[in-house]
Amino acid sequence: MSKPRLAIFDFACCEGCQLQIVNLEEEILDLISLVDPVEWREAISDQSDTYDIAIVEGSITRPEDEERVKKIRERSKVLIALGACAAIGGVNKLKNNFDMDDVKKCVYGKDADLPHLNTAMTKAVDEVVPVDFYVHGCPIDRDEFKHVVKSVALGKKPNIPVYPVCVECKLRENVCRYEFNELCLGPITRAGCGARCPSNGSWCFGCRGLAPDPNVDAAKEVMDKYKKTVDDLRDRILLFNSKQEHADV
Amino acid sequence: MSNTVDINVHHVTRVEGHGNIVLRARDGKIEKVEWQVPEAPRFFEAMVRGRPWSDIQTIVSRICGICSITHSFAGTKAVEDALGIEVSKQADKLRHMTHYAEYMQSHILHVGYLAVPDLLGAKSVVPLVATHGDAVKTVIRLHRAANEWSDWLAGRTTHPVTIKPGGFSRNFSDSEVREWKARLEKEVVPDLKAIAGVVLSLADKLPAFERPTEYMALTHPDYYTYYHGKITSTDTDEEVDIHEFERVVNEYVSPQSTAKWTKWHRDSYAVGALARFNNNADQLLPLAAETAGKLGLKKGCGNPYMNNVAQVVECVQAVEHALQLMDELLTAGLKEETLPDVKVRAGEGVGCVEAPRGILFHRYVFDKKGRCERANICIPTNQNHANIQKDFEALVPGIIDRPQDEIRLMMEMLVRAYDPCISCSTHYLDVEFV
Numbered sequence: 219m220s221k222p223r224l225a226i227f228d229f230a231c232c233e234g235c236q237l238q239i240v241n242l243e244e245e246i247l248d249l250i251s252l253v254d255p256v257e258w259r260e261a262i263s264d265q266s267d268t269y270d271i272a273i274v275e276g277s278i279t280r281p282e283d284e285e286r287v288k289k290i291r292e293r294s295k296v297l298i299a300l301g302a303c304a305a306i307g308g309v310n311k312l313k314n315n316f317d318m319d320d321v322k323k324c325v326y327g328k329d330a331d332l333p334h335l336n337t338a339m340t341k342a343v344d345e346v347v348p349v350d351f352y353v354h355g356c357p358i359d360r361d362e363f364k365h366v367v368k369s370v371a372l373g374k375k376p377n378i379p380v381y382p383v384c385v386e387c388k389l390r391e392n393v394c395r396y397e398f399n400e401l402c403l404g405p406i407t408r409a410g411c412g413a414r415c416p417s418n419g420s421w422c423f424g425c426r427g428l429a430p431d432p433n434v435d436a437a438k439e440v441m442d443k444y445k446k447t448v449d450d451l452r453d454r455i456l457l458f459n460s461k462q463e464h465a466d467v
Numbered sequence: 468m469s470n471t472v473d474i475n476v477h478h479v480t481r482v483e484g485h486g487n488i489v490l491r492a493r494d495g496k497i498e499k500v501e502w503q504v505p506e507a508p509r510f511f512e513a514m515v516r517g518r519p520w521s522d523i524q525t526i527v528s529r530i531c532g533i534c535s536i537t538h539s540f541a542g543t544k545a546v547e548d549a550l551g552i553e554v555s556k557q558a559d560k561l562r563h564m565t566h567y568a569e570y571m572q573s574h575i576l577h578v579g580y581l582a583v584p585d586l587l588g589a590k591s592v593v594p595l596v597a598t599h600g601d602a603v604k605t606v607i608r609l610h611r612a613a614n615e616w617s618d619w620l621a622g623r624t625t626h627p628v629t630i631k632p633g634g635f636s637r638n639f640s641d642s643e644v645r646e647w648k649a650r651l652e653k654e655v656v657p658d659l660k661a662i663a664g665v666v667l668s669l670a671d672k673l674p675a676f677e678r679p680t681e682y683m684a685l686t687h688p689d690y691y692t693y694y695h696g697k698i699t700s701t702d703t704d705e706e707v708d709i710h711e712f713e714r715v716v717n718e719y720v721s722p723q724s725t726a727k728w729t730k731w732h733r734d735s736y737a738v739g740a741l742a743r744f745n746n747n748a749d750q751l752l753p754l755a756a757e758t759a760g761k762l763g764l765k766k767g768c769g770n771p772y773m774n775n776v777a778q779v780v781e782c783v784q785a786v787e788h789a790l791q792l793m794d795e796l797l798t799a800g801l802k803e804e805t806l807p808d809v810k811v812r813a814g815e816g817v818g819c820v821e822a823p824r825g826i827l828f829h830r831y832v833f834d835k836k837g838r839c840e841r842a843n844i845c846i847p848t849n850q851n852h853a854n855i856q857k858d859f860e861a862l863v864p865g866i867i868d869r870p871q872d873e874i875r876l877m878m879e880m881l882v883r884a885y886d887p888c889i890s891c892s893t894h895y896l897d898v899e900f901v
Contacts, residue, residue: 230509234532234625240580241614241624243607247596279509309529312514324513329720337508356529357625418622418629419636423525457522 222270222371225257226300227290229276229283230310230340234357235301236275242360249364252371268293271370274349275300277310278341291347296370299343300363302356302458306427309356310340311460351376355411356425356458362410379409382429383422384436387413395421396444401454405437424458472867474875486887488859488878492867500863502855502882503723512842520546520632520811520837527829527844528626533576536569536621537822539630540694541829541844546632549816549833552809557802558634560792563694565620565630566820567785570693571655572613572624573823574740574778577886578666579606582775585880586669602665609658609782612650619647633807641801648793651786656754659783663758666779670762673772674877678861680769680854681733682742683715685821691743691750691784693821701745701767702732709819712828716845721853728853729845735853738825739885740777741768752791755784771858774884778823811837822847824886848887855885 228236239246253271272294278284291297302308313321322330322337329335343349353359353366362378369376379385383404387394395402395416402421404413408429415422441451476488487503515526527542528535540562547554554562580592583606589595596603614624620639622628629636686706687696697706698715707715718727730736744759748766751759759765759780764773813835819828825847832841858881866874 232529232532232535234529234535237532237576237625240576241610243611246593250593309514309526310509312518312526313510316513316516321510321513324516325508325510326720332720332722335508337510357532357623414623415628420622420628420631453519457518457525 221252221254223256223268224253224271224273224367225255225269225290225294226273226275227257227287229274229287229304229343230279231276231301231303231308233275235303235353235355238357238360238363242364245364249367252368269295271296271298271367273298273300273367274304274343277303277307278343278346279310279313279337279339281336281338284341284346287343287346296350297343297347298351298353298366298370299349300353301358302354302425302427304343305349305352305354306459307340307342307345307461308425308458311342311458312456313337314339314461315456352378354378354408354426359411380430381409382432383407383409383411383413383416383426384433385409386411387416387422389413390417392416394440396440396446399444401446401450403451403454405440406432406434406455421454424455428455428459472871472874474871474878476875476879486882488875488882490859490863490874490878492863495867497863497867500859501723502852502859504852512844515831515839515842518839520550520809520831520833520839523831523839524627524630524632530844530846531822532625533573534569534822534824534827535626536565536617536630537820537827538829539621539627540566540820541818541827542831543630543632544818544820545816545829545831546818546833547816548818549814549831550632550809550812550837551814552633552807554634555804557796557799557804560796561620561635561639562630564789564792565617565627566694567789568613568616568620570785570823571782572610572617573886574782575606575609575613575662577823577883578775578778579603579610579662581886582880582883583665583669585876585883586672602662605658605661605665609655609662612655612658616647619643631806632809634804636806638803639801641797644793644796644801648790648797651790651793655786656783659779659786660758663762663779663783666776667762670776673770673775674880675770676772676858676862676865676881677769678771678858680771681731681736682745683731683736683738683826683850684743684746685819685826686746690788691747691752691755693743693785698819698826699746700731700736701742702736709828710817712817712819712830712845713843716828716850718845718849727849728856729850730853735857736850737771737854737885738847738850739774740781740823741771741774742825743821744768744777744780751780751784752787754787755780758783771854771881772884774886778886781823809837811835824848825850848885851885851887855882855887 299305353363366376386409400421403424404422407424408426472492474490489501491499523542524539528539530538617624681702683700685696686699699706715731716729721728762776764776815832817830828845830843
C-alpha cells in the first residue's frame, strides 16, 4: 500500500504552528515513514495537486482565500485544521468585533480602498468547508500533532480531550490563578496543553477553544468566590474566542 | 532564446509567508522586475484597540511565529514605557538571555533549514540527511538546544508565556542557570564552531553581488545590542531616540505589496543581521569577532547574500553574551522577584528591539483605564521589501544572459537571504501619529 500523500497549506496566521512541525526535528523522519509530504511551501520547493491528507493552517479572511480553501477541500480526502487560527479563528477574530471599513481605515488610512488590501470577516476553516480533524492550540502541541497525523494515517480516530484545562492544571498541582487575583479561562477551555500557561505562572487565555464539556457550575463558583464578573469573563474570552457559536456565557 | 526570460515565481518557497517574484525580459531588455507581497493582511493595529494593557503581549506575540519573543518584548517594553513600569536588573539580564534563545533558533533555522539547501543544490533539508548527515545532525542539535532554551525561559518555544510587564511570571534558580551555562559551553559552542566551518566551506557559492546600501540598526554605547539603544544607520552619525521612529522609517504604500515600504536617506534601506554587523561590528565579543574574521565578513559589506554569514556570527555573539550574563547572575545569586503592582493611567509608549531579521518598532496609546486606543507597529521585513526590489533592479541586468533557471535561483536566494517574515510584515500601520 502506498503512503498517504500529505500537503500543508497556510492562510492568514503567523505560521508558528508549521514551525512546531519543523521543531519536531528528526521526528519528522518518523512521520515521513507514514506519509508522503507532497506540498509544504515553508520547507520544501515542490508542488503537487491531489492529496490524501490536507493540513490547513490559518484563518480565512478574504473572498479569494475562501475559493482557495474550497479547491483544497475538493482535492483532499481528509482535511485537518491546524492551530487556533484554523480551528476557531483565534486571535484573528478580534477583528470581527469591529466594522470592516473601520478596520481597513484604521490600518491603511487613505489607501484603505486599494483592491489588494481587501479583507472580510475572519472565519475558521470549518465556517467555509467541512473539517475532519482538529489540532488545537496557539501554537499547537507537537505531541498532539504527531498523534493526530499518525491516527489519521492509520485510519484511526484521534483522541482529543473534551474536559477543561483545570483538570490538567490540578494534576500538575499548580496553585489556582484565581488565588493571584487573575481571571483564568482554565475552567472553560479545552484541555490538551498540559496547562502550560498556568504552570508557567500565567492565566489561561483560551487558545484551545471552549471545552465541549466544561464544568460550568465550578466555573460560576470560582468566579463568585473571587468576585469576578461575567463581563470580566466575556472580555477575556474575546481574545481567542470572539464570535464563537458557544461563547454566550 | 536565452535572453528572453519570463519568470513568475508564485509564493516563493522556504520563506515564512507569501511573496512572488516576477521578471519579464525580451531580447535582453528588462520589461518588468518585481518583488510582490500578496500575503493576507491581518490588521493587528486595529485588533488591539480596546484591549487592556495586560493583553498586549498575548495578542502581538501572534504577529509572528518565528520572532514571537521579539514581538513580545517590543510590545511589553512599550507597555512599560507608557505606564511607567520598572524592570529589575536581574529580569533585564534574563530577558536578554531569552532573546538570545530566539536569535539562535531563528538564525539556525534560516541558515541550516532554509538557505543552505540552495548552496548544496537541494530542494529541502531532507535529502541532505543522506548526503551531509553530520552537518544536518549538528544543525538539528543546535536548533533543538535553542528551542529548549526558549522553553526554559519563555515557558514555550513559540509564543512566550512568562514575559510580563515588569519582568517574568515565574522565578529562575541558580541551578537552572548553571545547568544551561554548562550546556552552552559543552554542547552549543562546539556545535556553532562546526556550523561556522560548514558555512566557510560553502561561502564561495554565495553570489558575489554588491550594491551600496544604507543599513539601519539599533546601537548602544556598551554592547552589540539587540535590545536597548537608539536608532542609527551607515549613512549617518546621528542616533535617533526610539520615540521618534516614524521619522526614520517613512512608510509608504506600494501597489505591488500588501506590506508597506520604507526609506530613510536613500530610496530604500536594509535591516537585519548584516545591518547590525555593519553598524556595530566593533562591539562583537572575541569569539564572534574571530568567527567573522574566519568567514571573511568585514564591516562595510554590501553583499546581501552575506546576511547568512552575519547570522552565523550573531549566533556566536548571542551565546557568548548569554554566557557573560549567566556569570553575572550567578555571581550575584538569583533572587526571588514578584511582578510590580501596576498603577493604571493614560499614556503612550514605544518599544524597539532588534528581531533576528531586523529592527522592530511598537507604539501604543492607552486611555485612563489602561485600554489601548491606538497602535502602530513597524516590522523589519516591511523595511526590507523596498531594498529587495532595489537589489533585484541592480542584480538582474548583470545576469540576464544566464539560463532562466539560474536567474530564478539567484532571485529566490536573494529573497531568502533577507530571511523575510512576510506574514508579520503584512499588517499596516495607523499613520495618524504626529
